Amino acid sequence: MVVAELKNVNYKYPLTDNYALNDISFRFEEGKFYGLIGENGGGKTTLCNLIRGLIPHFYNGELEGSVRVFGTDIKEHNVEELAVKIGYVFQNPFNQMSGIKNTVFEEVAMGLENLGVEKSEIIQKVEDVLRLLGIEDLMTKNPNELSGGQRQRVAFASIIVMDNDMLVIDEPTSQLDPQGTENVFEIIRTLKEAGKTIVLVEHKIDLIAEYCDEIIVMEQGHIICSGETKEILSRMELLDYDAQIPQVAIWGHEMAAAGKPLSKIPITVDQAVRLVQEREG
Amino acid sequence: MAIELRDVTFAYPNGYVANENLNLTIPDGELLAIVGQNGAGKTTAVKLMNGLNKPTKGDVLVDGVNTREKSCAYISKTVGYVFQNPDDQIFNSTALAEIEYMPRYMKLSEEEVKRRSSRAIEMTGISSYLKMNPLDIPYAIRKFVAIAAIIATEPKYLILDEPTAGQDKRGNETLESIIRELKRDGTSVIAITHDMDFVAKNFPRIVAMAHKNIIADGTAKEIFWNAQIVEESRIKKPQIAQVAERLKLPGNILFREELTDALR
């Protein structure tokens, strides 16, 4: 099933001359995990804002073409409700805490309170999501006194608890250390296993390679290419578009150039190890 | 000439000890990366180097001057420091004004102000953003505006806190060229970063920190191929080194060419 479909979309922010999105056509399918990569300013966040309805409901500007989310034209959606259906986690962990709740448990429950869910159900759902993400130990802590990495996990819990149909995640780890990054990707893995549709913007290409089903590469408002992760991330041309590919993929090409080709271009450490072992017999 | 930390302990006024018995000498002109997980004491350690933090015990000497005796603003003429978040620094209404602010504040001649700012602008590649309001400039580019503003003060030592966070491929390449050019001009660069590929490629010397202290000081090969250091400082080894380790290849491989050469 298609959750979001864009056809020949052009978009300009107010008071700007250049198209932030330029002739975009794409179908996001249910249950798939999309990695959105490419240069800064290439249109990644704008695309996220469009799917979530912030464009055109909050940001005016010129929007052309057709955008349908969950089968309904984006202009017809109730933007408040769409904001909940499509969960959103972003870069800054500090700005994602409400600042009005004394414990993580209450923080995570807030979205459900706003939706008028019965109390016993709230308690059950919050318990479940804390367990799912493995952050039960944070439950009684004050969300405003946590580290960035811990806050980011609480931010995920606070969104996931509302059982969204789709998640848009914009650079969730750029302010975290490797440990915090790993914890966040553990959560993303859990979500993927739960069959959620996910759109992830991220610069850490080795993690993108490991987790995503499909990759979308953007540059100057265009989608340069898209397709299966292993196919896209093994393309050297991506480097010309200022998009990153994994070090092991570049190395795979260099092996071929040195006359020692592997049977495929690896995109993860695991694959690289396996391909070398296979080659050596 | 060097930045010297001699047996330095730093505790916050509330008594929390952030660094204990640090010993470190950074000669001028050196490129140094500081790695380790958040909370290991990296940021407090670099704040000791420019006098933002004064040691609770021990001494910090910047080119022989004890940081206890001078204000941070004074030491900053020698040790520049770019914070992680550019928005804590930028306040002028255009990028150019931001970059020229410090040279003017230092009452340099107009000619010198122009020379310094154009050098900084060229190095950071932001010439097409100069007339823009910093708020309208994308975050990743704003980081370069902040860096340019400090480069324009021409410090002998430049500290960069998480410069790679949020940068794309082009941003990383710009950073690499900034570091190269500063090194060529004799400026020392000290960077805190979590990007280990960036570290391995650009920094001949690495200091690994864990639980308030320096646990290792050496070359990329020495650090990344010491399992105990990697484990303790919770850093993530570069991919190529991971492949080499899994294949049990000898020679402490870090780079792609080495890995290619090591295989038949």
Added chain:
Amino acid sequence: MDKSFIDSFRDYQKFDNWFIDFNPLSKLNILFALGFSSMLVNNWKYGFSLCVLYCIFAFAVNRGKQFMKPFSVIVLIFGFFTLVIRQFSVTGTTVLINLFGVLPITKEALINGLNTASYLLGFSGAIVLFFVTTEMRDLMYSLEKKGVSHEVSYIVLASFQTIIDLKKNTNLIMESQKARGIETEGNIVNRIKAFFPILGPLVLGAISSTEEKSIAMDARAFSVKCKHTFLRELRPAPVYEKAIVIITDISFVLLVVYKIYQVFG
């Protein structure tokens, strides 16, 4: 999983004693009635008895320390200044003593001062007592139940965290400006020069974080229009609590009627 912590949400919130358990609006009602009564009576004997009562009561409900700290400051400042000012503004004839042999302390001015001080203290004591026995979030909860919008409630509650965040940010920005070479300490010229480099990023940062925060809160159904539920609930007021409130209010109304009668009758 901390079972007892989770279960604490299933029932109404429990507090450490009977008065804290009162509905915030009941507390507000009772204490305001007392506070206003001291204004109406305007007699130092009544006002100061009320203050003593507050103190005893604060200790009785385990909030003695929290109450005494701000209240003693108020007593010292308001009490003292009112007495001194009244000595100058009220001309009396009955001189009690001559301070330093030249400053006469008159009985009329003293009593006038005591009366004024006592009603100020009787009123402010009630307010202090309310805030040391009521958490802000509980007050906002009760108000929301009475129909105050959750936006208002959010703004009030978030402002406390915002102040903490602003303070943290100010420190960070100050460090950042010092680190680039701007003197923020020392003489007044330095401080004035450092004003914009600190204020600018602070204001801009607050604006951009407010924008991000509102997006984050919208993702958590903040703007969805529907009836909210509350994870943390306060008990509905029991009969005896309501009775106390009603008795207080009736007494207060009687006092008002009596005062009106005194003035016009």
